[in-house]
Amino acid sequence: DAGITQSPRHKVTETGTPVTLRCHQTENHRYMYWYRQDPGHGLRLIHYSYGVKDTDKGEVSDGYSVSRSKTEDFLLTLESATSSQTSVYFCAISEPGLNQPQHFGDGTRLSIL
Amino acid sequence: DQQVKQNSPSLSVQEGRISILNCDYTNSMFDYFLWYKKYPAEGPTFLISISSIKDKNEDGRFTVFLNKSAKHLSLHIVPSQPGDSAVYFCAASERGSRLTFGEGTQLTVNP
Numbered sequence: 001d002a003g004i005t006q007s008p009r010h011k012v013t014e015t016g017t018p019v020t021l022r023c024h025q026t027e028n029h030r031y032m033y034w035y036r037q038d039p040g041h042g043l044r045l046i047h048y049s050y051g052v053k054d055t056d057k058g059e060v061s062d063g064y065s066v067s068r069s070k071t072e073d074f075l076l077t078l079e080s081a082t083s084s085q086t087s088v089y090f091c092a093i094s095e096p097g098l099n100q101p102q103h104f105g106d107g108t109r110l111s112i113l
Numbered sequence: 114d115q116q117v118k119q120n121s122p123s124l125s126v127q128e129g130r131i132s133i134l135n136c137d138y139t140n141s142m143f144d145y146f147l148w149y150k151k152y153p154a155e156g157p158t159f160l161i162s163i164s165s166i167k168d169k170n171e172d173g174r175f176t177v178f179l180n181k182s183a184k185h186l187s188l189h190i191v192p193s194q195p196g197d198s199a200v201y202f203c204a205a206s207e208r209g210s211r212l213t214f215g216e217g218t219q220l221t222v223n224p
Contacts, residue, residue, distance in 0.1 A: 004156075033211075042117075042202055042214035043157070058211065090156055098209040099145050099164055104156030 023091030136203035
């Protein structure tokens with residue numbers, strides 16, 4: 001298993017509260033990604049990072065922000081959570097270069113009431 | 114615009130038989146394709162991949178076929194085992210860029 005730890009694994013919170021999810025890796029991979037998985041949509045990219053302090057938006061970035069101050073940590077923040085952000089969130093890592101598969105953490109199940 | 118589509122939400126197969134999972138794409142610039150397997154409460158696990166310069170790649174019981182003219186790829190699992198029961202996602206990328214995933218197909222292998 002790739003050394004990827006997501007925390008928390010489960011969280012229930014209320015609309016309007018801030019939420020931060022953490023992804024920690026021990027593989028020293030440069031690239032990190034945040035996805036959400038919803039029924040009928042597969043996995044959709046929220047934000048990604050190609051290195052420390054180097055982040056960019058994915059296809060569903062509205063309402064989310066990220067930070068990467070260390071190679072091993074990638075944080076996803078919902079500044080003011082909404083019910084539409086109820087989902088399962090996955091972090092992934094990969095090496096740079098062509099044809100490099102991404103490896104995933106076990107996910108965070110987030111429920112916003 | 115769904116660039117990667119898995120049209121079958123579910124597939125049921127008898128143990129020992131072949132499982133064939135299908136995936137279609139619309140972006141002709143995709144040049145790298147992957148299959149992931151996902152069990153409940155776990156993250157997706159990389160299974161097998163293929164570059165667009167090939168039309169087939171094998172790894173044990175798993176074979177991926179790529180038909181570029183039809184923009185179609187398939188995953189064959191032979192023989193299927195009950196432990197193969199999972200959701201399978203196909204994904205594609207263009208020149209090492211971000212992955213685009215299909216919706217997933219739930220495979221059930223019956224003993």
